[in-house]
Amino acid sequence: EAGVAxxxxxxxxxxRQSVAFWCNPISGHATLYWYQQILGQGPKLLIxxxxxxxxxxxxxPKDRFSAERLKGVDSTLKIQPAKLEDSAxxxxxxxxxxxxxxxxxxxxxxxxxxx
Amino acid sequence: KQEVTQIxxxxxxxxxxxxxxxxxxxxxxxxxxxxFRQDPGKGLTxxxxxxxxxxxxxxxxxxxxxxxxxxxxxxxxxxxxxxxxATYLCAVKSSGSRLTFGEGTQLTVNP
Numbered sequence: 001e002a003g004v005a006x007x008x009x010x011x012x013x014x015x016r017q018s019v020a021f022w023c024n025p026i027s028g029h030a031t032l033y034w035y036q037q038i039l040g041q042g043p044k045l046l047i048x049x050x051x052x053x054x055x056x057x058x059x060x061p062k063d064r065f066s067a068e069r070l071k072g073v074d075s076t077l078k079i080q081p082a083k084l085e086d087s088a089x090x091x092x093x094x095x096x097x098x099x100x101x102x103x104x105x106x107x108x109x110x111x112x113x114x115x
Numbered sequence: 116k117q118e119v120t121q122i123x124x125x126x127x128x129x130x131x132x133x134x135x136x137x138x139x140x141x142x143x144x145x146x147x148x149x150x151f152r153q154d155p156g157k158g159l160t161x162x163x164x165x166x167x168x169x170x171x172x173x174x175x176x177x178x179x180x181x182x183x184x185x186x187x188x189x190x191x192x193x194x195x196x197x198x199x200x201a202t203y204l205c206a207v208k209s210s211g212s213r214l215t216f217g218e219g220t221q222l223t224v225n226p
Contacts, residue, residue, distance in 0.1 A: 004158075033214070042119070042204055042216030043159070056213060091158055103149055104206075104214060106159040 004107035018080040025094030035091040121217035136190040138205030151204040
């Protein structure tokens with residue numbers, strides 16, 4: 001099966017600019033996650049979707065970050081305006097379910113550098 | 116709040132050595148535990164998934180164990196190879212299906 005697709009792979013922007021990332025999960029996977037991984041740390045969950053509804057966005061900085069998953073398939077994550085501390089790898093993952101039997105499949109990530 | 120700790124943070128071994136990576140978590144009420152591998156500049160590759168009712172899982176030279184009551188998991192790598200060099204991440208799935216990660220162990224296997 002095809003994996004989780006993410007684009008772009010790399011992005012460099014100046015602070016206060018806007019940026020958007022795109023994720024296409026594995027076909028049929030109902031659950032989609034966005035994670036932020038700062039260099040040297042483990043990934044941190046930003047938002048979880050079940051189909052096109054938000055399940056958990058408690059760690060999403062809502063003053064500058066937004067995400068949507070239209071039609072329960074692709075998802076976009078936006079940062080507006082970006083800060084220096086947003087420099088990180090943004091990982092998208094999908095799962096066929098949210099229960100205990102389901103593992104996660106991650107995409108290759110988008111590496112964001114804010115200068 | 117679930118917290119996951121991985122020890123050591125970095126490990127360097129000669130090729131052929133058997134090694135153990137450690138993971139501990141504070142809340143034993145987990146659904147499952149997953150070990151991932153991350154190569155520099157790449158995403159995460161799932162290695163092993165252990166359900167809360169299981170004690171261990173094996174895949175090739177990898178063996179992962181889970182002791183839920185003590186909040187510990189180990190990843191055993193047999194006969195290590197230079198191609199095993201990567202960062203290994205442990206993650207636990209708790210209530211609400213959130214996956215909480217440790218900070219990883221950076222492994223270097225020297226030829």
